[in-house]
Amino acid sequence: MKKRTDRPMQLALLLVAAAFLLPQLWLFSLSTKTKAQVYEYPPKLISDSASLRNYAAVIEKTQIPFYLWNSARVAVLATALTLLLGIPAAYVLSRERFKRRDGIVFLFLAAQMVSPLILLVPIYGLVAKLHLLDTHAGLVLVYSAIQIPFTVVVLKSFFDGLPTSLFEAARLDGCSRFSIFRLVALPLLGPGLASVAIFNLAAYWSEFCLALVLLDSQARFTIPVGLFSFQSGYETEWHLVAAASFIGLLPVLLAFIMLQRFFVAGLTAGATKG
């Protein structure tokens, strides 16, 4: 019986995948072409002599591997810092009652709504004054600051959803605020934490404007800066950009698939404890 009900479900999943993958298929097709085939007519999904040579060229000849490394470093450090500072704040904003609470929540909500692009010029000035231009530390601090409001707001709403009874019970048992946080709240946060982590990782991974503006040395560039470096005065080598962008895509997708397990891990944890 199960098999039969699965059919429409699989069809639906297939349609979803197609809707989101087909446009990218063309991007992939571009990445297997030569420069001359980029413009060929009629357009072919698989050109004659299609190959992965562009990928080899990008990996061997360009700085993309270093940029990948830098991106990974910045994204991981910034995500860690964001979560480290954001989780405790979100926790007390959700679980404690105090007068300034609503005011602080509002400030975070408001702050998270401001596009960092609006603030590009003053942020550059500030980072320059701190002598952190052209360092990963500066980029990590700015990135974390930008994503902290979002992180706090989202995590708070996940903390809000946890059953109050659990916390009451722990408090009656005489647990300190920190132990309740560590033993009760954190383990139940699985799905929320995983989604916030993936949001932050992906945001840091693909951020372009700040990275371009705050970094000067190519040795520190992140992957989006590297991708757009293919854009030269007149010609843009789209077949190479396409290959490089797929290479840049893979780590985030892998991170997503890995973090995916914690969505489910959180759920089971919730089920056994609740």
Added chain:
Amino acid sequence: MPRASRRAAGLLSGLLLFATVAASPADQGDELVTPVRIGRADAPLVISMWAQQEYSHLAAREDMAATFHEIFRQWALAHPDIRIDISVMPALELHKAKLLMAAANDRLPDVASIDSFWVPLFTPGKQIQPLDPYWPREDRDDFLPFTIDTLSDPAGHVYGMWHGTDCRVLYYRKDLVPKPPQTWDQLIEIASRISREKKISGYVFNAGRWEGAVFDHLPMFWGQGGELVNEKGAPVFGLPPNREKMIRVLQFMRDTVTKGASPSSVLANNDYQQLSSAAISGDAAMFLGGSWQLRDLEPSLSKEQFALWDVAPIPQREAGVVSTGAGGWIWVSFAQDPAKAKAAAELIQFIESSKNVGVISQLAHQLPARKSVYRQFPFFSEDPFHKRFGEWLAGARARPAVLIYPTISEQLQLAIGYAVSGDKTPEQAVDGAWAEVMKVAERQKAGAAPPPAFDPLMFAPAVLTLLLLLSGLFAVWRENRALVAWLAPALALAAAFLLYPMLELIRLSATNTTTEGAGYSYTAASLQSVAGDPGLPGMIFVTLLFVTASVVLQLVIGLGLAVLIDAARRRGTWGTMFARASVVSAWVIPGVLIGVLWRILLMENRAGIVTYLGSMFGLPALPWLSSGSFALASVVVANVWRGSAFSMILQFAGLMRIPKELHEAADLEGLTRSQRLRWLILPQLKPILALNLVLITISTLNTFDLILPLTGGGPARQTEVIALFMYRSAFFSLEAGRSAAIATVMLVVNLALALVAVRAMRRQAAS
């Protein structure tokens, strides 16, 4: 702690340790040329250089990389006491903004490759240093006249060296156009006949919202003797006799569409790629393009087909006039220190020596800026195309290197959009552009006031930030001391990098400063000029449509995807992960690239993927990007395609929170799928849905990245959202005070929305 969490914590801390300790391994060994360095690592004199990737030893093309590697190696051998730290930067407008910020903070590199018309932004003589003290006159005389003229000041100093140039020409197919048209009337007559008889486009050109649309057509204006600016650099194109000449150019562009010579899809052409692909797919008999496009056509067409193509001077109002525009990137030196200035000038000359220029230009598909190369280097002296390009270049003109040019270009882009679409008459379009340019010119004049001697307001943002942070923390401390430690780090970081910049922004918006940071005074003029922008009501309307449509679709599609995937997961259907990953993959592509991808998919000639697939099923071509309503719909679709993943992830995480027991109860009750959605899922999901709504409303409001390459806000202003307008005014028009004012308006809108959202969420929580 459950095992999974512990493993996650272990994994994360391992990663962290690795990321903190390990450094980037880009600079290796003691070779003379590494990716980041030219010369010996321990050389006493160090100069920094911002180059372009495809014009350096890091080019993705092997022949180019090898050529530059050898040039740099030779340089390093000859100059053992100099080290060059090289970075390659994207050739984008945003790079210009970066240079401007670096200039304001005294962090410019010693040598940089910039677009020729950026020169006036960097105050020649103050930031850009003259090259002539180290550049012999005989060598300068070898360069094409316009390259020296454009970059010289009245005192005879030269502020840059062209590295390769190009010119605009008419490409035509000899089999369809036996004799190339010399005048506009001839062109329209031939092209409309071809369009009628052959059912292909007789003539295509750039009329989309971008700089190319203006620059391609300036030769038609110059060819009549028109001038954009006078000798002092003040705009004159809207005054007689120039006004009539500009109107004639726009009238001609409009005529090509009304008289059937060109399709109205030219309104969506915002990249030379669209012209090349129209030509290659056999969909165009003539196009107005750049000299480098020859190298797009040649390899993509068969030998016989390529032989059908030829080039001619741009048709003019009257026969016998040759006029073309030359673009190009240039090397400039910002080095103040005499030793560095000398080294910088010598480095530039070494790269662009007559020995190298021919080879590099041929590889880069550019035209050499040196006259001798057209005589000595076989490719440019013998190739029938390049010989003629060289002749036409001798009389070419470059964009005027004046502060007001970017504004003129932006307003003329709009004028072209209005005139070609028929929304305004050419007269109205030119006069409208002129009025806007004059407003900016007035402001630029006013902005040159000397800076205030002492400005106490300068410290207000920092002081206010500190006060707000401390008073907030103090209030919490008085109530419950223990909480301060939980909140302070997050609050402090956000205050430093978000609150302070916001307050600084508000301060800037009350000034008339420019990005170059000359003088400023406090005034409401910036805010007033934003509020009085004639395009504002239209932009607000477009923004509302774009945001509403995107948000509603994203929310609904995100919910549908989340519910579907949650249901599939609970049943353990195969392929769930694959479907989710494919949705997410669309979301992690950088926005600009998504814009480019959709532009190519929706291209409105035969070679456009959607049009091509449609034609296989006999569907007619639709104006995906060239008609206002279609273009807006296309922009929304691209944005929803990208953004649905965000809603899906958040709502999926929300669904995971719904206790299993509730689902089991629903199973027992035998709820249908819609009942389950209505009575179980939606109520449980409500808080997350509300949060999601707020988050995507804000991010959509601030979205411009994919619109920029997709339509550039065009046709005319029909897809120009406020965020795009802001991006443009910050990076394209240099008025930092004004862009801060626009940003402040955005800030206020964002904060107002935040207030509404918080109220709504609180009311919901109370009920």
